[in-house]
Amino acid sequence: MKTSPRRPLILKRRRLPLPVQNAPGDTSEEEPKGPPAQQEPAQPQASEEVAESNPCKFPAGIKIMNHPTMPNTQVVAVPKNANIQSIITALTAKGKESGSSGPNKFILISCGGAPTRPAGPQPQAQTSNDPKRTEVITETLGPKSASKDVNLPRPPGALPGQRWENCAGGEAAGCTLDNSLTNIQWLGKMTSDGLGSCSIKQEVEEKENRHLEQSQAKDAQAEGPLGASASWPDSVSERPPYSYMAMIQFAINSTERKRMTLKDIYAWIEDHFPYFKHIAKPGWKNSIRHNLSLHDMFVRETSANGKVSFWTIHPSANRYLTLDQVFKPLDPGSPQSPEHLESQQKRPNPELRQNVAIKTELPLGARRKMKPLLPRVSSYLVPIQFPVNQSLVLQPSVKVPLPLAASLMSSELARHSKRVRIAPKVLLADEGVAPLPTAGPVKEEKLLLGEGLAPLLPVQSIKEEEVQPGEEAPRLGRPIKVESPPLEEWPSPCPSVREESSPSWEDSSRCPVPRPKKSYSGPKSPARCVSDLLVIKRRERREMSRSRRKQHLLPPCLDEPELCFSEGPGASGRATAGASQPASQQRGSSHEEGGPFKTPIKEMLPVSSTPSKSALPVTPESWRLTPPAKVGGLDFSPVRTPQGAFGPLPDSLELADLSGTPLKSVPLFDCPRELLDSEPFDITADPFGGCPPSDAEAPRPGSSEPQGAGLAANRSLTEGLVLDTMNDSLSKILLDISFPGLEEDLLGSDDVSWAQFIPELR
DNA sequence: GTTTCTGTTTATGGGT
DNA sequence: ACCCATAAACAGAAAC
Numbered sequence: 001m002k003t004s005p006r007r008p009l010i011l012k013r014r015r016l017p018l019p020v021q022n023a024p025g026d027t028s029e030e031e032p033k034g035p036p037a038q039q040e041p042a043q044p045q046a047s048e049e050v051a052e053s054n055p056c057k058f059p060a061g062i063k064i065m066n067h068p069t070m071p072n073t074q075v076v077a078v079p080k081n082a083n084i085q086s087i088i089t090a091l092t093a094k095g096k097e098s099g100s101s102g103p104n105k106f107i108l109i110s111c112g113g114a115p116t117r118p119a120g121p122q123p124q125a126q127t128s129n130d131p132k133r134t135e136v137i138t139e140t141l142g143p144k145s146a147s148k149d150v151n152l153p154r155p156p157g158a159l160p161g162q163r164w165e166n167c168a169g170g171e172a173a174g175c176t177l178d179n180s181l182t183n184i185q186w187l188g189k190m191t192s193d194g195l196g197s198c199s200i201k202q203e204v205e206e207k208e209n210r211h212l213e214q215s216q217a218k219d220a221q222a223e224g225p226l227g228a229s230a231s232w233p234d235s236v237s238e239r240p241p242y243s244y245m246a247m248i249q250f251a252i253n254s255t256e257r258k259r260m261t262l263k264d265i266y267a268w269i270e271d272h273f274p275y276f277k278h279i280a281k282p283g284w285k286n287s288i289r290h291n292l293s294l295h296d297m298f299v300r301e302t303s304a305n306g307k308v309s310f311w312t313i314h315p316s317a318n319r320y321l322t323l324d325q326v327f328k329p330l331d332p333g334s335p336q337s338p339e340h341l342e343s344q345q346k347r348p349n350p351e352l353r354q355n356v357a358i359k360t361e362l363p364l365g366a367r368r369k370m371k372p373l374l375p376r377v378s379s380y381l382v383p384i385q386f387p388v389n390q391s392l393v394l395q396p397s398v399k400v401p402l403p404l405a406a407s408l409m410s411s412e413l414a415r416h417s418k419r420v421r422i423a424p425k426v427l428l429a430d431e432g433v434a435p436l437p438t439a440g441p442v443k444e445e446k447l448l449l450g451e452g453l454a455p456l457l458p459v460q461s462i463k464e465e466e467v468q469p470g471e472e473a474p475r476l477g478r479p480i481k482v483e484s485p486p487l488e489e490w491p492s493p494c495p496s497v498r499e500e501s502s503p504s505w506e507d508s509s510r511c512p513v514p515r516p517k518k519s520y521s522g523p524k525s526p527a528r529c530v531s532d533l534l535v536i537k538r539r540e541r542r543e544m545s546r547s548r549r550k551q552h553l554l555p556p557c558l559d560e561p562e563l564c565f566s567e568g569p570g571a572s573g574r575a576t577a578g579a580s581q582p583a584s585q586q587r588g589s590s591h592e593e594g595g596p597f598k599t600p601i602k603e604m605l606p607v608s609s610t611p612s613k614s615a616l617p618v619t620p621e622s623w624r625l626t627p628p629a630k631v632g633g634l635d636f637s638p639v640r641t642p643q644g645a646f647g648p649l650p651d652s653l654e655l656a657d658l659s660g661t662p663l664k665s666v667p668l669f670d671c672p673r674e675l676l677d678s679e680p681f682d683i684t685a686d687p688f689g690g691c692p693p694s695d696a697e698a699p700r701p702g703s704s705e706p707q708g709a710g711l712a713a714n715r716s717l718t719e720g721l722v723l724d725t726m727n728d729s730l731s732k733i734l735l736d737i738s739f740p741g742l743e744e745d746l747l748g749s750d751d752v753s754w755a756q757f758i759p760e761l762r
Numbered sequence: 763g764t765t766t767c768t769g770t771t772t773a774t775g776g777g778t
Numbered sequence: 779a780c781c782c783a784t785a786a787a788c789a790g791a792a793a794c
Contacts, residue, residue, distance in 0.1 A: 290769090
């Protein structure tokens with residue numbers, strides 16, 4: 001393509017009849033394998049019966065109801081004092097009794113307090129092995145959920161037949177989802193690589209993980225076609241709630257060097273998301289390639305010798321998201337075993353979106369799970385929502401501190417942001433930190449910041465400004481400038497740079513990468529290093545057309561090292577930028593790719609035009625722009641955020657306080673997804689220096705530090721809010737809340753309304 | 763020389 | 779209008 005002329009004609013694309021395709025995939029959920037409960041021939045009705053019977057066995061106060069929407073699933077309301085263990089045991093027994101026909105899945109809800117669970121070993125489902133599987137999902141409102149979590153995770157062995165899920169807080173919802181979505185099972189295999197990734201050699205971990213996964217898979221299969229089928233299939237059958245972009249990021253970020261070959265990416269995805277290995281059509285690889293080529297954030301680097309091509313994530317765009325992060329518990333030390341993590345992590349319920357972020361219940365830091373970022377939530381939605389959790393969640397939202405809110409909002413913002421993004425960022429000014437206050441935040445900001453919080457988020461605000469969709473007008477004023485310096489933003493995540501860059505990108509094509517061409521060393525990238533690699537990137541010519549592509553080769557990075565490392569993200573960015581230069585537009589200047597890259601590509605051409613365009617905020621790249629990051633971005637990134645970094649602010653405290661503040665409930669969830677997908681924000685947003693931490697090595701987490709304390713604070717703050725929502729303090733607060741209120745918000749979203757249940761239960 | 767892999771683009775459709 | 783997913787055509791390079 002160099003020239004489009006060549007472009008193949010694309011004949012028509014026929015859309016295969018969905019039905020057909022879907023069948024395999026879609027059905028997967030329901031497929032035979034799938035959801036045991038549902039699948040089971042079970043008769044819904046049977047469940048009812050069971051429910052009735054249950055009471056007898058269970059301690060007083062426990063109510064069991066059939067799940068409105070889920071077949072073979074019953075909702076068990078557990079009193080605070082109730083002994084969960086015993087309940088579980090009873091349920092398990094029941095499940096067995098009922099046999100395939102009966103309900104095999106139970107959702108435990110503890111309304112008031114934390115259920116008491118003996119910490120000890122749960123008998124867990126000992127029952128387990130029943131051919132039919134019983135799932136128990138526990139949800140607790142109370143703080144203790146944590147404990148549950150611990151317990152719940154059932155030992156592998158137990159599972160086959162039964163599935164216990166804990167949903168702590170936010171996730172609870174997810175749990176509910178299980179059926180539909182499936183839990184995370186698909187993740188099941190996932191290991192906590194991510195965690196490791198942060199600090200450790202992920203590669204190793206990956207391998208380990210793979211083994212684990214494999215072993216698990218085997219186990220599952222081994223277990224029995226039937227039984228196993230139930231559990232295993234489910235997991236496998238369901239498609240992960242992540243976009244390809246997100247998965248690619250997870251894969252790449254799972255490595256130390258933050259780079260990965262195409263094959264490795266395929267392998268990683270298959271390993272972590274069995275769906276792709278077993279169920280997805282072969283075309284998924286095409287999609288992966290397509291995404292790599294399409295998104296500017298993905299930069300292709302070639303080894304020095306040019307023989308090997310690695311894909312990296314542009315530092316500025318890289319949020320360093322890892323699978324673990326998505327779900328990862330904050331505290332390292334957490335007692336939870338990987339398994340636990342898995343269990344929790346696993347369920348990404350798209351639906352719950354909200355939940356995710358907040359899980360109040362968890363004990364101290366124990367886990368925060370993020371919600372998976374779902375690309376398409378809707379599609380994944382689950383039927384049920386748990387009021388409880390949600391409620392909890394929601395509430396916070398209500399009161400949530402602005403910052404948080406902002407973050408939350410991000411999702412929406414994101415969307416807006418897109419537009420916004422345009423704003424190129426005034427930032428340019430860059431200041432990295434500098435504040436440009438000026439521009440006012442747009443509406444969104446107002447919302448978020450509006451309140452007193454604003455102060456907190458200085459940086460963000462700034463960004464927002466830029467971002468703001470608000471408009472351009474304001475932006476324009478500045479923005480324009482931005483363009484001028486088009487730097488490569490990429491490289492520099494730094495604020496200052498960033499901004500500029502952004503413009504450049506966009507203009508140019510938005511491709512982050514593009515710049516790279518220039519200098520940007522691709523290198524810095526994540527890996528940092530890439531020292532040896534040549535990077536290739538493509539640029540998009542988007543300008544021209546709209547294509548979104550990127551293309552450019554990156555020059556070798558040799559230099560990079562220096563640049564990259566020099567400072568860290570920020571520095572690096574800049575350095576590069578400087579070096580690189582100016583605008584991508586210029587690309588010409590630089591090597592332009594010229595060089596040696598194999599794939600020279602597209603870029604060349606049009607660039608020039610870019611400039612002019614640049615002025616226009618035309619297309620924003622997704623990630624870049626997104627930045628809307630503004631606020632949200634930052635915050636969100638729960639992921640990356642290294643919590644640690646934030647030391648400064650006590651999350652809990654913050655939260656507490658915040659909790660006081662009202663927030664909007666806004667959809668936190670969305671955010672997450674956005675995060676992933678949109679990567680961008682980070683980058684852009686990064687309040688901190690934007691620079692992404694390059695970090696790989698560096699302290700990614702902490703890295704941000706530099707920016708102003710304020711920033712840090714903000715961030716920390718925000719993060720805290722978002723992530724930590726689960727803090728105890730918060731959770732406690734939440735606990736007090738009664739369901740009633742919840743209903744609407746929460747319920748509203750879902751079909752099922754707890755409201756209905758509750759009364760009944762009571 | 764053929765096949766396969768990898769990378770780029772374009773097109774289309776669905777969901778928001 | 780965007781995003782995302784998917785399908786497909788093609789080209790270059792590597793593997794057979």
